[in-house]
Amino acid sequence: SQTIHQWPATLVQPVGSPLSLECTVEGTSNPNLYWYRQAAGRGLQLLFYSVGIGQISSEVPQNLSASRPQDRQFILSSKKLLLSDSGFYLCAWNFGSNTEAFFGQGTRLTVV
């Protein structure tokens, strides 16, 4: 069966520090991968999606970047965090059309 792992679960970082959130999927090949951000009590904002290794599409130009160094690994990064980067980050995957997206447990990021 397929599983998705996302870590860390909670992170507190100072302004100006770097960020690296990792997401890995097991049990499938060539999944579509997504990064979403959810502000407190708000909807899910699509940040990046990837349909293959090295293929990254950005939906919201900002302080963040994403990379897909391996087929089932998706990394969200920042060189210098801003206060506005605080939020709940969710990684998700799906495979092909007519398939639901499966989500990781999420990372609660607080920038102080």
Add this chain to the structure above:
Amino acid sequence: AQTVTQSQPEMSVQEAETVTLSCTYDTSESNYYLFWYKQPPSRQMILVIRQEAYKQQNATENRFSVNFQKAAKSFSLKISDSQLGDTAMYFCAFMNGAGNMLTFGGGTRLMVKP
């Protein structure tokens, strides 16, 4: 780009009653997929129901059903016999025909009252 709109930020319903959550979307595609996800306080995203745009029949999953109006680009969720465990954020989501782009609405916070 597709957009998904949920016009009801918050709703409440009495236990055992029925409630309908609204969702509209905008797309130029003819083939696509629609979903409702539930996010309880644990923040884990849980699929509630899905609908293929090429199917005219509305999807049903136990107490959950949808009213899919393709021409109006409307996709509402009806919850029958509401239970306390239905209390959560509900998100409407649109997936393109290629299955590689999933866009969410802003969510509706549903409170089921005893």
